[in-house]
Amino acid sequence: MQTPVSPQSTKLASLLGRSGLFTEAQVAELLERQQQSGRSITDVVVDQGLAREDQFLEALAKAMGIPFVRLADAAIESAVLEKLSTKAVFQYNVIPVSQDNGTLRVATHDPFVPGLLDALRMAAGQKVRLALSPAADIAKAATKFYGVGADTLERMIQDDRIELAPEGDELKKDLGDVDQEASVVKFVNQIIWEAYQDRATDIHLEPMETSLRIRYRIDGVLHQTPVPAHLKRFQASIISRIKVMANMDIAEKRLPQDGRISLKIRGEDIDVRVSTMPTVYGESVSLRLLMRHSGLTGLDKLGLEPNDETVLKKLITKPYGILLVTGPTGSGKSTSLYAWLHTINSIDKRIITIEEPIEYEMAGINQIQVRSEIGLSFAMGLRHILRQDPDVIMVGEIRDRETAEIAIRAALTGHLVFSTLHTNDAAGAVTRLVDMGIEPFLVASSVEGLIAQRLVRRLCKHCRRVKVPDPDFLRSIGFPLDRLEEGNIYEASGCDECRNTGFIGRTGIYEIIVMTDHIRPLVVARAGSTEVRNMALKHGMRTLRHDGWTKVLRGITTVEEVLRVSEDNEDLAET
Numbered sequence: 001m002q003t004p005v006s007p008q009s010t011k012l013a014s015l016l017g018r019s020g021l022f023t024e025a026q027v028a029e030l031l032e033r034q035q036q037s038g039r040s041i042t043d044v045v046v047d048q049g050l051a052r053e054d055q056f057l058e059a060l061a062k063a064m065g066i067p068f069v070r071l072a073d074a075a076i077e078s079a080v081l082e083k084l085s086t087k088a089v090f091q092y093n094v095i096p097v098s099q100d101n102g103t104l105r106v107a108t109h110d111p112f113v114p115g116l117l118d119a120l121r122m123a124a125g126q127k128v129r130l131a132l133s134p135a136a137d138i139a140k141a142a143t144k145f146y147g148v149g150a151d152t153l154e155r156m157i158q159d160d161r162i163e164l165a166p167e168g169d170e171l172k173k174d175l176g177d178v179d180q181e182a183s184v185v186k187f188v189n190q191i192i193w194e195a196y197q198d199r200a201t202d203i204h205l206e207p208m209e210t211s212l213r214i215r216y217r218i219d220g221v222l223h224q225t226p227v228p229a230h231l232k233r234f235q236a237s238i239i240s241r242i243k244v245m246a247n248m249d250i251a252e253k254r255l256p257q258d259g260r261i262s263l264k265i266r267g268e269d270i271d272v273r274v275s276t277m278p279t280v281y282g283e284s285v286s287l288r289l290l291m292r293h294s295g296l297t298g299l300d301k302l303g304l305e306p307n308d309e310t311v312l313k314k315l316i317t318k319p320y321g322i323l324l325v326t327g328p329t330g331s332g333k334s335t336s337l338y339a340w341l342h343t344i345n346s347i348d349k350r351i352i353t354i355e356e357p358i359e360y361e362m363a364g365i366n367q368i369q370v371r372s373e374i375g376l377s378f379a380m381g382l383r384h385i386l387r388q389d390p391d392v393i394m395v396g397e398i399r400d401r402e403t404a405e406i407a408i409r410a411a412l413t414g415h416l417v418f419s420t421l422h423t424n425d426a427a428g429a430v431t432r433l434v435d436m437g438i439e440p441f442l443v444a445s446s447v448e449g450l451i452a453q454r455l456v457r458r459l460c461k462h463c464r465r466v467k468v469p470d471p472d473f474l475r476s477i478g479f480p481l482d483r484l485e486e487g488n489i490y491e492a493s494g495c496d497e498c499r500n501t502g503f504i505g506r507t508g509i510y511e512i513i514v515m516t517d518h519i520r521p522l523v524v525a526r527a528g529s530t531e532v533r534n535m536a537l538k539h540g541m542r543t544l545r546h547d548g549w550t551k552v553l554r555g556i557t558t559v560e561e562v563l564r565v566s567e568d569n570e571d572l573a574e575t
Contacts, residue, residue: 019059040110107133147228207282303507321448353394354381426452427533454565460498467491487553
C-alpha cells in the first residue's frame with residue numbers, strides 16, 4: 001500500500017524543484033530519506049553531498065521568497081534580541097535579526113519544523129516572518145549575543161535553585177553525549193565544550209565586582225567569551241562544581257588550591273589542570289586543557305626551516321650531550337621536546353623522562369611524574385634514572401644547581417639529555433647555567449646545542465590579504481628591505497573558518513646555536529651571552545627575528561606577530 005503524500009511534502013517537493021539544485025529523482029529520494037530519518041531537509045541534503053548548507057539555504061530562500069542572511073558580522077539591536085526569550089532561541093535554534101512595522105524577522109536553518117511559526121509568534125507576542133541562515137551561523141550568533149550557556153543559566157534562574165551532581169562516573173563520560181540534569185553541571189560542561197571547540201588551551205573564570213568574566217586563551221592570545229548578564233549570581237555554585245570535579249576542598253576559599261579533572265570529549269582523553277586563587281571578589285579559577293595525544297608531532301611539523309631541521313636532526317641523534325630548548329612559558333618548549341623524542345623513539349633506545357606534569361603520554365617511553373609532596377623532585381628522579389640504564393633522558397626543566405649538575409654528569413657519562421631553561425635567547429642559556437654555579441668548562445664540554453623558540457599565530461589561508469608595506473616602518477624594526485622580492489607581506493582579516501580572528505593555529509620561529517670549537521673557548525672564558533651570540537651569528541646562526549621574517553615573506557604569519565613575540569634588540573648584533 002502506497003503511503004499518502006501529505007500537503008507538507010507536496011509543498012516541500014515544489015520548493016526543492018524550484019530551487020534549481022535537484023532533479024525530480026533527487027527530490028523524490030530526498031523526501032523519502034527525510035521521512036525515514038525524521039531529520040531536517042537541510043541536514044539530509046548536506047549529508048547526501050548534494051549541496052553545501054549555505055548554497056542550499058540561499059536557493060531555498062529564493063524559492064520561498066524570504067531573505068537569506070549570514071550572521072558572522074551581523075549587528076543585531078538589543079531591542080530585537082529581547083523580543084524572544086533565551087529559552088526560545090536555544091530550543092528552536094533560531095535568532096531574531098530585525099524588526100520592521102511590528103513584524104519580527106527570525107532566522108532559522110529549518111523552516112519546516114511543524115508549528116515553528118506559531119510557537120515563535122506566541123513567544124514573541126507579535127507577527128513573525130522567517131529568514132534562512134546556516135545552523136552554525138545561528139549557534140555562533142546566539143552564543144555571541146546571549147552568552148555561553150545562556151539557556152542553562154535561564155533555567156537556573158527560573159528554578160532559583162542549583163543542584164551539584166554527586167561526584168562519580170559521569171565525570172568520565174563523553175561531554176558530547178552526556179545529558180546532565182543539574183543545570184550547573186551542564187553549564188560547566190558547556191564552558192569546557194566551547195573552549196575545546198575553539199581550540200583553547202586555557203580557561204580563566206575571573207570574578208569582577210559586578211560580573212564573572214570568562215576568557216579563553218586561543219593560539220596564545222586571550223579572548224573574552226560572551227556570558228549571560230546574570231552569571232555573577234551563580235559564581236559560587238559554578239566554582240564549587242569545578243572544585244568537586246577536581247577533588248578539591250569546596251569549603252576552603254581563603255587559600256590557593258590545585259587539582260586535576262580527567263574528561264573525555266568526543267572520544268579524546270583530556271586532562272584539565274585546575275588552579276584556584278582567592279581574589280577581592282571571590283576565587284579566580286584557571287583551567288589548563290591538556291590533550292594527551294594531540295601534542296605528539298614529528299620534527300617536520302614544528303615549522304623549522306629546512307637548514308634548521310637538518311641541524312636539529314644531527315643534534316638529537318648524537319650519542320651523548322645536552323640539548324637545551326629555551327623560551328618563556330607558553331613558547332612550545334614541551335611540544336618540541338616531545339617531537340624530538342617521537343623522532344628518535346625506537347626499539348633499540350631506552351628513553352626515560354621526568355616531567356611536571358606529564359603533558360602527553362608517549363608509547364614506548366618511560367615517563368615519571370614529579371611529586372614534590374613526597375620528595376620526588378627533578379634532581380631526585382634524575383639521580384635514580386641514571387641507575388636505570390637509559391640511552392636518552394628528558395628532564396622537563398632545569399630549575400636548580402643540583403638538577404643541572406646531575407644532567408651534566410649524565411651527559412659526560414654517555415647519555416643524551418634533553419631539557420628546558422627559561423631564558424630569552426639561546427646564548428642566554430650558557431650564562432644561566434654558569435650563574436647556577438656550574439663550572440664553565442663543564443658547560444662547554446657537555447652542552448651540544450641551544451635552541452630558542454617562540455610561537456607565532458598562523459594566518460588563516462581563507463581570508464589573509466596582501467598588505468602594502470611601509471618601507472619606513474619596516475626599516476625601523478630591522479626588516480631586511482632587500483628581501484621583499486621573496487614574497488608578499490600579508491595581514492589578518494577574519495572569516496568563519498578562523499572564527500573572525502584571522503589566524504588558525506601556531507608555528508614556531510627558532511634560533512639554533514651549535515656548540516662548535518669557535519664557541520666553546522668563549523664559554524670556558526666566561527664570556528657574556530652577547531659575545532657568544534655574536535660569534536654564533538658570524539658562523540651562520542639565524543635569530544628569532546630573522547626566522548620570523550622568513551615566515552612573514554612566505555605568508556605564514558604577520559609582521560605584528562613576529563614583533564609581538566620577539567625582543568626589540570635582537571638584531572642589534574647583526575648591524
